Amino acid sequence: MIIPHPILGPRDAQEFVYLGDASLLNRPDWQAEDASSAFHDYQYQRNNPAGVHRELWFHEQGDRSWLVVTRDTTTHEILKAELARDVALAGETAK
């Protein structure tokens, strides 16, 4: 798989480390009443879709940036790659 890095251009997926579902950007509020169950869901539960999936990739052997990659899990086609920083600052709910 080739990941179209928004700054560096096309890079081999081997340079990246995979973390998983981009919803991990949305860390629950640790002071909330239901923090315990919210963190359980955050930590362990996954949507695991067959189809379009937004996921976190870390460019470990590159510029060490975190990306949000939109990829089809049934074909491995990569539809989009954004800096995770931009996604987080835009306050998008990563689903």
Place this chain on the structure above:
Amino acid sequence: MSYSGFRLIKEALRGHSGWKPAWRNPEPQPGYDFVIVGGGGHGLATAHYLAKVYRKSRIAVLEKGWIGGGNVGRNTTIIRSNYLLAGNEPFYELSLQLWEGLEQDLNYNAMVSQRGVMNLFHSDAQRDAARRRGNGMILHGSDAELLDTDGVRREAPFLNFNNARFPIKGALMHRRGGTVRHDAVAWGYARSADRHGVDIIQNCEVTGFRIENNKVLGVETSRGYISAGKIGVAVAGSSGRVMSQAGMRLPIESHVLQAFVSEGLKPVLPGVITFGAGHFYVSQSDKGGLVFGGDIDGYNTYAQRGNLPVVEDVCEGGMALMPMIGRTRLLRMWGGVMDMSMDGSPIIDRTQIDGLYFNGGWCYGGFKATPASGRVFAHLLATDTPHETATAYRFDRFEKGLMIDEKGVGAQPNLH
């Protein structure tokens, strides 16, 4: 029709004209007491034990494609009972004991071959860990033997013992482990379940669950609605997909694991050899091909195929361990979708929906578990209580901090 040597001779004399299909191909009934979703090894085994051991009737197995077309047809055929933790080892030992009696139980030749599984180690620390694991196995009634370098050399003289990074210092030998003809497992269970009255319904995809007042009433399928008293889901890599139809999220990610077969060679490997440090394990099939594999690719996928970097990594591991395979040509490679649970251990449990039961999260270790998985899942479906060997495989273990961290690796934390 029972299979036997006598029957074989009789049919040989009659030009093999008397063989019947091994199972029926029935139309789905409007309703069943038990519906098993997934006609793979685990689903078919569940149906077999439900009917034969727990004496239940009105059972159906629903399969979206053809039976045995998923991971039971796409694995590396290894069976073993060499786990360490108390939550795991009794279960896998039950499985190995069921493997040992499987062919008589099913009246089907599954080519169970206990040719031994050898886990190599390369350092003092690894030797200590192997000794501890071996003691744990023996305490749970399994077998284990610690081999030193010479012991390994007697078993497999062709290994590279002097690898600079991972010199072979010995191995944990599990002589009752081995290999099984994987497709025959699915067919044998299917045939036996069918003979006990189970309806095996192929080309019947579950498209939804009918749930009222938190109780499941039946399944919507591509061949119409089927009502059910209890529904057991055993769909491995498709767990997330199927359970989302019941509104459930799971502690599971689907990943791909690749496996490989070389061209046929003369008999060269005595049994299964695992080289964990080099991400490589290998055995030789009865047809002569070297069957080997390594790690998962490491990203979510349902594609049933992987990418080339892992191919390279696995082959490098093979070359480091057994330089003699350098001239061997690769014949086939394939990928299977693994239901990677978050702690690397399975889940066999009730769900929060009445009448809906789940069996999954097998990661890349589901094949060896097939008989025990079917046995304990049938126990759960029939009695509503977990089988004594599977009490740890609960959904709520993540919430309670009771993870079964046999290796400490599931989908995360990238330690494969």
